[in-house]
Amino acid sequence: MPRPSAPGAGDRRKPLWVIIVACSVPMFMVALDNLVVSTALRTMAVDLDASTTELQWFVNAYVLSFACLLLTGAALGDRFGRRRIFVAGIALFTLASVGCGLADSSEQLILMRAVQGLGASAVMPLSLTLLAEEVPDKKRNLALGLWSAVSGLAVALGPVVGGAVVDGLDWQWIFWINIPVCLVAIPLVLVVLRESSLAGTRLDLLGMLLTTAGLLAVVWAIVNGEDEGWTSGIILSAFAGGAVLLALFVMWERRAPQPLLPLSFYRVRAFVFSNLVSASMYFGVFGSIFLLSQFFQIAPVRTPLEAGVLTLAWTLMPMFVAPVAGALTDKVGGGRLMALGLFLQAIGLSWINLVATSDTPYSRMVGAMVVAGIGMGLVFAPTAAVVLGSVGPQYRGKASGANNTVREIGGALGTAILSSVFVHYGDDRTAQGFVDGMKPGIWIGVAVVLVGALCALAIPRPRPEDNVPATVAGERESDRTPSSATP
Structure with a gap:
């Protein structure tokens, strides 16, 4: 198996913050678009004369292509150059954003959203892989914490940006705003990040x-x-x-x-359980946030922007907590931090469920949201650190792609199942009907998050023998050649 450049082989004279910005800005754009569309759906329905099914596909077309192609995006980076595919993903995502903004029918918008997901599937896993390669080992967990903070900021701002755009501009602007981000991101990536690939890699x-x-x-x-x-x-x-x-x-x-996903990964306990943690957190937390973002619009009635601002007590916390969690990962242990974070999320969600009524004052819920947000921040960075640290440097792209895939599937499954529970027990016609449906759904989210916390406790502290062996089953030692790495 060909090997990559040494860990942290990037130009160490570059300031850490410049490397993090170069890797994180494109990821921020992709993560933001995963959420921002939901706020604008009602306006899109009127302008495009869209049915309820078409509205769902405005979201689902992106989720489908994104989640299903993450492994492929990572593999293409290994084969043709990670920076090259990263930039191609940014460009494709932005061109598709232009197509979304110009769409004048539901069919065109659905198609362009699917193309957006295709570009995003290259950006998300390679963002993390390029960051891990450019940063020295001793600073990697701190860098991952800051990267996670940017990801958390995208989660926080998604509903707010969507609400602000819908209230003040046309819905098309949720896509136009990607253009200036691209114009900054691509030159920054080309100047700051080095090219790297696995020389001699064949696509599976x-x-x-x-x-x-x-x-x-x-x-x-x-x-x-x-x-x-x-x-x-x-x-x-x-x-x-x-x-x-x-x-x-x-x-x-x-x-x-040369497998797309080496099965030897699944002999590494840290890799397996950290992926279970990711799936559990995204199932429980993001399924619950999906319901809560609507709850704040109906109990009592508020605008999308007002509801988005109210969720910031939860969604902004990872921005402050994730860098600290990243710095503490080696000292405390990633599994312990993840477990604490998931237990705090379970406490926050339970607290919300116990106080939620058709007219609950926001002051009674803000504490619960802060607790849940701190918990989220304690999970993001340690998960990334454990996943990348549980495999050899040459496998970071594949490991990142696998973890992102599990995470996205967990989020989709959580949203779908919690929505089904909501429909079974309640409705969105009245505030009380919404509360009746939301509570049993969130209790399921709490249960899944607690399962994730138990999985986190099973993650061992890192040891050299826990890493994936350099030679994976089916590969010959003679197949391994130095990787290319050019400035």
Whole structure:
């Protein structure tokens, strides 16, 4: 297996903050667009004469292509150059944003949103991989904490930016704002970050096809389960087809000369449990935030912008906590920090559920949101550090892609299941009806978050023997050659 440049092999004379900005700004743009559209859906429905199903696909088209192609985006970076594919992803995402802004029909917007997801699938995993390569080992966890803070800021600002744009401008501006970000990001990346790749790497084309098709079937079933019915024939068939394709993917990866996802990762306890933590957190927390962002618009009635501002007590906390958590990861242990963070999230969600009524004063909920936000910040950076630290340097791209895939699927599944529970027990016609549906959904989120906390406690402190061995099953030592790394 070809090897990359040494960890932290970037020009160490570059200020740490410049490297973090170069890696984080494109990731911020991608993460923001994962949330900002939801706030504008009602306005889009009027302007585009969109049906309820089409509105859902304005969100789902992005989620589907993004979640299903993350592994492929990381693999393309390993093969053709991580910086090159990173820049190509930024450019494609921005061109698709222009297409979204110019769309005058639902069909055009859905297509462009899918292309946005394609670009995002290259940006997100390679952002983390490039950061890990450019930063010296002793500063890596701090850098990951700051990177996580930027990611948390995107989560925080998504509803606010969406609400502000809808209230003050046309909905198209939620896409136009990506253009100046791109114009800054691409030159910054080309100047600050070095190119790196795994010389001699061959693409696992069959692995890409099987995993993309399998994940597409599973994620499609997740995002459509509520509308079609979880026991309907089409949903069960999609789950079954996805399971078969993913099983074939696993069988192929066991014999592939250069696998898309080395199965030896799953012999490393830290890697397995940190991925379970990611899936649990995104299931419980982001499914709950999906409901709470609507709760603040209906109990009592508020504008989207007002509701977005109220969620900042929760969503801004990771921006302050994540850098501290990153710096403490080696001293305290990533698993312990993740467990504490998930327990705090469970406390915050339970607190919200216990005080929520059709007219609860915001002052009674703000403390719970702060607690939950601190918990979120304690999970982001340690998870990234443990995932990257549990594999060898040459596998960071693949590990990042795998973790992002699990995370996105967990978030999609949480939103879909908690929404289904909400529909079963309540409705959005009245404030009380919304509370009746929201509470059982959030209790499920609490339960899943607690399961994630138990998984975090099972993560061992790092030891040299915990890393993935340099030679993965099916690879020959003679196949390993130095990587390319050019200024």
